Amino acid sequence: MRVIIADCSAVYSGRGDSTLARGTRAILIKSDGSVSIHNDNSNKPLNYMKTASQLITINGDGEEVWSFDARHELLQITIHRIHGSFEEQLLDKSNEPGLKVDGTEAHLQQWLFDHPEALGPGITTLQREFQTGAGAVDILAVGSDGAPIAVEIKRVAAAGAADQVRRYVENMRTLDPADFLHAQTGEIHQLDFTQTTGLIAALDLRPKLLDLAQKRGLPTVAVPAYWRN
């Protein structure tokens, strides 16, 4: 990775357009060809571009212009003055063990699948990522009455989650009845999809979601912060 501290300005054109006025910043150029311009604030770069080819030219003022070119995108950095520059060998990609993350939605999904009692009394979980024509439902479950439940899981459930589960429920209600073998218990559940209802389980249920859920008669479950035990 190369780090250049420079008084620079930048112009980007591609998915959008942006201009960055002159100032001293840190330019990171990684070995995969990605570039980013950082100021001294926050973790997000001001400008950036993924993998790109670099071309250096000289402008009318005798300054270097670094052009990073990728398909349909162009980032041009004008270098007014370089204050410092250094290159260091980092761990190469093939040896990077990567970041292991826990507590994601996928983990929460697995945990709720294994602890159906957390979703409500009498609920049995049948399948994760149940495919409907309108997208995959996080968990397909059945209530004590045997009716299918589309369970939407979120770490943070905003208004859109209520729309999402409604879309799945609407689609599932058009499905033909089906027998469903529960992998663990060996029981066969006869699913009448016309009776499908929805359920939202989340660590954080936002106010607008709760409002919408109430209006639509959509039950919600607040999973406690200490869910993983």
Add this chain to the structure above:
Amino acid sequence: MRVIIADCSAVYSGRGDSTLARGTRAILIKSDGSVSIHNDNSNKPLNYMKTASQLITINGDGEEVWSFDARHELLQITIHRIHGSFEEQLLDKSNEPGLKVDGTEAHLQQWLFDHPEALGPGITTLQREFQTGAGAVDILAVGSDGAPIAVEIKRVAAAGAADQVRRYVENMRTLDPADFLHAQTGEIHQLDFTQTTGLIAALDLRPKLLDLAQKRGLPTVAVPAYWRN
């Protein structure tokens, strides 16, 4: 900003949990207290934390442990070996002119408001960010028949956009009739909100959105890439 090239490992605990195995990486510590660990690939850091206080301790192996502590979050970086370190003064926050971005959804919204013909024949735009009880509609318009239209604008319209506009339309249909003064023409539009329909305008209409829109009879408008002229 301080840049440290070090053989390091890291543990994060907070909104989620993560572990980063040992390897040589670049650690960025900015003057606002934000930290990020970069490898030689992509612009996104492996680990990161916003503003935090730093504390240095020594572990059982005699290695430095840098702890970055913020409310409900902790990032601990174990430094196995430092290969390089340097500190450079960057443009301070008060002088940072910031990044000027063009071509955002807000710009597209303004442009469509000013060019209602791009939304369809006979459409008149009345107000931006029209507030409903279910959120703000990007543009309130009326069709040639005088019926209100909730226009949802996206740069990229995915399935959720169809849900969003449906939510707004449902809410608007419960509103009382109202007279609406058009600021430019001075005309008064008598709006019967029970007749509200939806419309999606986007630069990129994703397949699943088009599918949903078709099923729901929701019209879509593909704004050409050269919209700004």
Add this chain to the structure above:
DNA sequence: TGGTGCATTTCGCCC
């Protein structure tokens, strides 16, 4: 390779 949806999302605007 493109489509879909999550993210330790982050960030900015508005209330």
Add this chain to the structure above:
DNA sequence: GGGCGAAGTGCACCA
């Protein structure tokens, strides 16, 4: 300061 929705979103998974 919290709520809400966009982002030049990025990214990983899956078809």
